[in-house]
Amino acid sequence: MTALNVRKYAPKKYLAENGALAGLLVLAVAIAIMQPAFLSAQNLLNVGVQAAVIAIMAFGMTFVVVAGGIDLSVGSIAALAAMVGALTAGPVGLVVGALCGLVNGALISYGKLPPFIATLAMLSVARGLTLVFSGGQPHETDELVSFLGSNLAPSLPLPLLLMLAFFGVTGLVLTRTNLGRRMYAIGGNEEAAKLSGIDVRKQKLWIYALSGLFAAAAGLVLAGRLGSAGPQAAVGYELDAIAAVVIGGASLSGGVGRATGTLVGALVLAVLRNGLNLLQVPPFWQQVVIGAVIALAALLDSLRRR
Amino acid sequence: MKTLITARGITKQFGATKALDGVDLDINAGEVHVLLGENGAGKSTLVKVLAGIHGHDEGTIEGRASLAVIHQELALVPELSVAENLFLNRLPRKFGFVDRAEMRRRAPELLERVGLNVDPNAKVRDLGIAQQQMIEIARALDKNAGVLILDEPTAVLTETETDRLLEIMAQLRENGVGLVFITHHLDEIQRIADRITVLRDGRSVGVLGPKATTQHMIELMVGRSIEEQYPRARKRPGQPLLRISNFTRRGVFRDINIEVRAGEVVGIAGLVGAGRTEVARAAFGVDDYDYGTVEVDGKPLPRNNVQAAIKAGLGLVPEDRKGQGLVLTATVGQNLELATLENRDAKRLTDVAGKLRIKGRVEQPVKELSGGNQQKVVIGKWLLADPKVLILDEPTRGVDVGAKVEIYELINRMTAQGRAVLLVSSDLPEVIGMSDRVVVMAHGRVAGELPKGATQDQVMALAVQEISA
Numbered sequence: 001m002t003a004l005n006v007r008k009y010a011p012k013k014y015l016a017e018n019g020a021l022a023g024l025l026v027l028a029v030a031i032a033i034m035q036p037a038f039l040s041a042q043n044l045l046n047v048g049v050q051a052a053v054i055a056i057m058a059f060g061m062t063f064v065v066v067a068g069g070i071d072l073s074v075g076s077i078a079a080l081a082a083m084v085g086a087l088t089a090g091p092v093g094l095v096v097g098a099l100c101g102l103v104n105g106a107l108i109s110y111g112k113l114p115p116f117i118a119t120l121a122m123l124s125v126a127r128g129l130t131l132v133f134s135g136g137q138p139h140e141t142d143e144l145v146s147f148l149g150s151n152l153a154p155s156l157p158l159p160l161l162l163m164l165a166f167f168g169v170t171g172l173v174l175t176r177t178n179l180g181r182r183m184y185a186i187g188g189n190e191e192a193a194k195l196s197g198i199d200v201r202k203q204k205l206w207i208y209a210l211s212g213l214f215a216a217a218a219g220l221v222l223a224g225r226l227g228s229a230g231p232q233a234a235v236g237y238e239l240d241a242i243a244a245v246v247i248g249g250a251s252l253s254g255g256v257g258r259a260t261g262t263l264v265g266a267l268v269l270a271v272l273r274n275g276l277n278l279l280q281v282p283p284f285w286q287q288v289v290i291g292a293v294i295a296l297a298a299l300l301d302s303l304r305r306r
Numbered sequence: 307m308k309t310l311i312t313a314r315g316i317t318k319q320f321g322a323t324k325a326l327d328g329v330d331l332d333i334n335a336g337e338v339h340v341l342l343g344e345n346g347a348g349k350s351t352l353v354k355v356l357a358g359i360h361g362h363d364e365g366t367i368e369g370r371a372s373l374a375v376i377h378q379e380l381a382l383v384p385e386l387s388v389a390e391n392l393f394l395n396r397l398p399r400k401f402g403f404v405d406r407a408e409m410r411r412r413a414p415e416l417l418e419r420v421g422l423n424v425d426p427n428a429k430v431r432d433l434g435i436a437q438q439q440m441i442e443i444a445r446a447l448d449k450n451a452g453v454l455i456l457d458e459p460t461a462v463l464t465e466t467e468t469d470r471l472l473e474i475m476a477q478l479r480e481n482g483v484g485l486v487f488i489t490h491h492l493d494e495i496q497r498i499a500d501r502i503t504v505l506r507d508g509r510s511v512g513v514l515g516p517k518a519t520t521q522h523m524i525e526l527m528v529g530r531s532i533e534e535q536y537p538r539a540r541k542r543p544g545q546p547l548l549r550i551s552n553f554t555r556r557g558v559f560r561d562i563n564i565e566v567r568a569g570e571v572v573g574i575a576g577l578v579g580a581g582r583t584e585v586a587r588a589a590f591g592v593d594d595y596d597y598g599t600v601e602v603d604g605k606p607l608p609r610n611n612v613q614a615a616i617k618a619g620l621g622l623v624p625e626d627r628k629g630q631g632l633v634l635t636a637t638v639g640q641n642l643e644l645a646t647l648e649n650r651d652a653k654r655l656t657d658v659a660g661k662l663r664i665k666g667r668v669e670q671p672v673k674e675l676s677g678g679n680q681q682k683v684v685i686g687k688w689l690l691a692d693p694k695v696l697i698l699d700e701p702t703r704g705v706d707v708g709a710k711v712e713i714y715e716l717i718n719r720m721t722a723q724g725r726a727v728l729l730v731s732s733d734l735p736e737v738i739g740m741s742d743r744v745v746v747m748a749h750g751r752v753a754g755e756l757p758k759g760a761t762q763d764q765v766m767a768l769a770v771q772e773i774s775a
């Protein structure tokens with residue numbers, strides 16, 4: 001009887017921890033069967049590069065979501081950082097992104113605004129500034145930024161490496177630093193965190209600044225790949241980033257989420273987009289399918305948690 | 307006597323933990339059946355199986371009579387009003403809409419029945435935890451069920467409310483209702499029990515009659531006897547470590563002066579709503595205050611600054627473990643280390659977890675622990691921080707008799723090392739037995755101070771006293 005129960009329990013536990021990964025594998029196998037070209041080395045690298053921008057953004061979003069918040073401004077911050085980077089220099093773009101995040105954090109912790117509202121405002125302001133600075137025109141990126149989107153060697157795209165580097169950093173921050181521990185505590189029970197001596201407001205400043213910084217990095221990688229920064233770049237990317245985090249098993253009510261989950265979530269979205277293209281699904285239908293898959297992923301997750 | 311529910315051989319497994327192992331239980335009409343056992347013995351699990359919230363792996367349950375359950379963890383909606391919570395799920399309706407007039411008419415009746423004097427339109431969030439518990443009880447009573455199960459309802463109640471609840475239970479018993487009652491207060495068991503089923507490690511280890519002695523209950527429950535329930539080892543007090551002076555928050559507390567010296571345990575007793583928790587929170591920097599000062603080891607604390615309070619050497623174990631004490635999404639270990647992130651010490655952590663006899667693994671999600679074991683985690687977090695002055699607000703809520711003694715021993719060890727403890731407690735024997743002196747609060751003021759050895763009657767006389775403003 002005991003043995004039986006343990007066996008019944010084990011796969012359920014495995015699934016609960018690796019649900020998104022199982023979904024990714026099923027998805028990849030299904031696409032590979034319908035279109036074997038999916039498995040070509042070149043295509044797989046493509047998928048990785050396509051995933052990179054959303055993944056880097058989503059890693060920053062993971063901090064925010066784990067701490068019980070949300071950041072709607074990451075797409076706009078990415079565009080602004082890329083535009084500032086193209087007009088001045090790449091590192092300036094990073095600074096601008098982090099500053100936008102700090103403003104978000106200040107509005108949320110000291111202004112007591114709900115994260116949804118504060119970052120929605122930033123979504124509009126950062127996009128507007130991008131348009132103002134650009135004069136409505138795309139601007140070419142300098143060598144440094146273009147390098148971010150290039151290949152180090154014929155089959156070694158830098159965006160892919162950057163994605164892995166950011167993945168490593170995110171994992172370290174979440175699991176090995178006090179900042180990470182505090183994110184889980186704040187998201188899990190803000191009152192308990194406060195009563196344990198955590199300076200919740202200060203932590204939130206850092207958390208949103210990190211999200212802004214990661215978004216800026218994603219924006220620079222995107223611009224580097226395209227060779228230019230456009231005023232309408234990365235529109236709507238915030239939703240993909242949130243989707244990646246949630247598909248990865250994080251909870252929007254806070255306290256739960258992991259770097260591996262987010263990586264897998266971003267890969268699910270990229271594999272899906274790539275597969276739908278390979279299968280020549282018309283773009284309008286692609287949107288329908290992607291939406292359905294996101295809902296399915298979230299549904300499976302909530303069923304697993306029962 | 308009519309048997310309403312018969313459960314036989316109930317087994318329930320959570321992963322590797324066998325929470326219940328072949329338990330039998332009869333619930334008879336007109337009888338109070340007490341479930342007794344250590345923290346994590348399986349009492350709440352048995353209740354949840356009976357209520358159909360958990361499935362069981364083996365065994366049979368016959369005759370599920372209409373059942374009302376008051377669960378150990380409160381299940382109220384904080385943002386809704388008292389009245390709305392009372393009728394949650396079965397709001398009176400008129401033309402398809404909520405009939406507010408009817409609700410307003412019936413809510414006071416229900417509140418009256420449990421002797422609760424609150425505004426039915428108040429938000430539940432703004433009430434104390436004892437009042438919330440009484441609302442939960444009122445709601446369950448209104449269902450007029452054949453069987454009523456109460457899982458540690460008195461853990462958060464004071465004497466007066468407990469008396470009231472036991473009266474209500476006796477009345478229901480007269481009317482032929484079958485009652486199941488869980489409590490760690492053995493005196494309550496002696497007052498009301500008709501039968502006592504003792505659980506240990508998921509197994510039923512004996513059924514006792516109403517005349518069982520506390521010694522007998524304890525031995526069956528923990529497998530050994532307990533010599534001294536309140537083993538306070540007194541020490542000659544040293545210099546003052548905590549000094550609260552002229553402490554005032556308008557409308558909440560006034561002119562509070564309390565001093566706690568090194569090596570001392572000072573108790574604060576009083577009725578619910580006397581302002582004890584509010585003083586503790588304000589002193590710790592969680593809430594603001596109007597006048598007065600808080601000094602730790604001679605240094606004044608800035609107001610509204612928890613970090614500064616902790617740095618100065620203050621700690622607070624809050625009264626509401628679910629709302630303020632625990633991060634339920636995290637593991638036992640992550641909760642334990644929360645106040646000591648800057649200087650983590652894995653060895654001391656397992657050490658404290660062991661001393662508190664927390665039943666659960668360090669890497670286990672804390673929400674999987676039984677209520678009493680969760681409470682031990684909140685205390686453990688602050689023992690690890692090793693503050694100069696520790697304020698304990700209802701620290702042994704839901705903790706079993708044996709584990710209480712362990713906690714008292716840890717308090718003794720703190721004071722032996724020259725630390726100080728301010729013990730806020732509604733458990734009169736505890737606050738009298740463990741404190742070197744007891745400050746009694748009433749209506750937001752200090753009503754008086756009693757030396758060691760005061761009687762419960764003396765404390766109560768001060769607690770109910772009317773103070774002219």
Ligand SMILES: Nc1ncnc2c1ncn2[C@@H]1O[C@H](COP(=O)(O)OP(=O)(O)OP(=O)(O)O)[C@@H](O)[C@H]1O
Nearest residue numbers: 320325345346347348349350351674675676677678
């Ligand atoms: N959802 C769960 N997942 C895993 N283990 C659980 C779960 N619920 C309870 N347990 C375990 O089952 C055992 C019995 O727990 P239960 O809550 O029934 O104890 P209890 O007798 O009510 O204790 P207390 O007096 O502290 O309330 C404990 O070891 C607990 O950790």
Ligand SMILES: [Mg+2]
Nearest residue numbers: 350378676677
């Ligand atoms: Mg219990």
